[in-house]
Every structure is written in structure tokens, then in C-alpha cells.
Amino acid sequence: MDTAFTLVRIYLFICRRYRGRLAAAAQRQSNNSDPDFTDEEVLTIYVFGLIKKRTTISEIHEYVEDHFSDWFPDLPSYQSYNRRLNRLSAVFSPLAQEALSEVGCKKTSGEMVRIADSMPIMLAKGQRASQATVASDQLASVGYCSSKDTFFHGVKLHLVVERRSEKLPIPKRAGLTPGSENDLRALRRVLPTIQGGVLCGDKAYCDGPLKERLAEDQNLDLLTPVKKEKGQKTLPPADKLFSEAISRIRQPIESLFNWINEKTGIQQASKVRSYRGLLVHSFGRLAAAMLLLALNP
Secondary structure: OOHHHHHHHHHHHHHHHHHHHHHHHOOOOOOOOOOOOOHHHHHHHHHHHHHOOOOOHHHHHHHHHHHOOOOOOOOOOHHHHHHHHHHOHHHHHHHHHHHHHHOOOOOOOOOOEEEEEEEEEEEEEHHHHHHOOOOOOOOOEEEEEOOOOEEEEEEEEEEEEEEEOOEEEEEEEEEEEEOOOOHHHHHHOOHHHOOOEEEEOOHHHOOHHHHHHHHHHOOEEEEOOOOOOOOOOOOOHHHHHHHHHHHHHHHHHHHHHHHHHHHHOOOEOOOOOOHHHHHHHHHHHHHHHHHHHHHOO
């Protein structure tokens, strides 16, 4: 897609939505309530730079300064731009929600299949995880990533997605939790909003009483791989086949996480130095990925 056309579409998307929820989150209590370089421009440049695969704020600022200075004549210095971006940290969560709603999904004629999972956003990992302190008093904590077999200091991005045939699934609900929080506990917060169909998850979501309650009260079938009983060495063949089938159904969300990370570098947050910076990094990159998905469905 043409670069200038992409920039214009991102700018228009942000401007249309800024007058509502986003502006409320960015309210200023100062004399400089109407700066020459607008909040819409601050957000547009960041999202656009991520889509163009610039991974740091300095790279994004340099890219726009070199190639689009005529489009943004009031672009401030990198230091000033970085401060403005962090002051808008509260905007990025509703921005990500607006971007999620932008990704269309045609209703399927069959039963709705949803998938729940999480991915780590790592401020530090390995031996440095236990010593890291960035945002530890507000959100980040030490967790364990089983797929990478490593401890990390950071947060988890949780998604509930709708499965599509031969395409990346569509995220419908998203949220951040501390890295130490259990996936099932995070899912429980959004379960009341999900009605009917099938919801697939990994073994972290196993809960027999919850499965029965969801089936009875919400007509929602929670499917997870079969866990081994205490002392059990192997699963019976039928349980093993069932678990493999669930893993195949869940595979698209793994592809989506890999795609988001490939396009935005969301998983590596080692350059983040504050709680505000963590919000900008996490929700800003999620918003950029969803807008990219919307522009190229």
C-alpha cells in the first residue's frame, strides 16, 4: 500500500476518534491546551512509524523528520516529542480499543469459535527479571513464559479472538495484566460478556466447575486440553487425540501473536523506562497492528 495513503488513513482514523473518548483521556490542566503540534499528530506519527517497522521512538521521530517534515512542519525535537507521547499514555488503551473495533469480521453461518490466550511483554528476562523495577509498583511483575522457558519481568497481553477460515483471527477483547497473573483469572473478567459458541484455551484455563457453569448459564462450551491427574504418566489415547484437536483449533491465535510481534516488536520492551512508557509501548503497538490488519484485511 502507498506510504502516503497509509499515513493519511491513519491520521483520519485518529482525528475522527480523538474528539470523543481519546480527547477525554488526554485532557490538560494547563495554559497550553491547544499546542501548535496537535495530539492527533503525536499519535499519528507513532502509529505510522510502527507500521513502517521503526521499532523505537527515536527511529520513528528520525524517519518522519527525514521523509515527512513538510507534512509535520511543527514537529518538535525528539526529547519534546517523547515527553508529549508519554503525557498521552492514558490515550493508548482507548485507542487500541477503537483500532480493535476497526477490524471487521463477517458473521459465520456456523457456531462461533473463540480462542483465549496470552503473550508476555518483557521488560527484562532471565537473570535480570528478578532485579528489574520498571513499573513494578503499578503493573509489571515477574512471570514465567512456558513457550520460551524463561522468567520475565513485565506484563501479559491477553486476547480473546474469533477464528476465521484460512485467515488470522479477529481480536475482540484485549487487556494487560501483571506478568505473574494467572491466565484464567484474567479471562474471568470478560467471561460474562461472552455468550454462546465455543471458547478454546490451553491447560491454564482448565476448570471443571467453571466449564459446567458456562455451559448452563451462557451456552458457552469451554474446551481445553486434558490435564494429567496427579501421578498419571500418560493420557489415554482418546484424551490425547482430544488434546491434539484442541491444539489445532488454538493454533491461529499463536499465529496472530507471532504476526503482531513480527510487525511491531511488541514482545521486547527492554527500552521502556516508566509505567507511562509501558502503556505507550503495549497499547500503541497493539493499535498499530490492528490498524494494519484493518488496512490489509
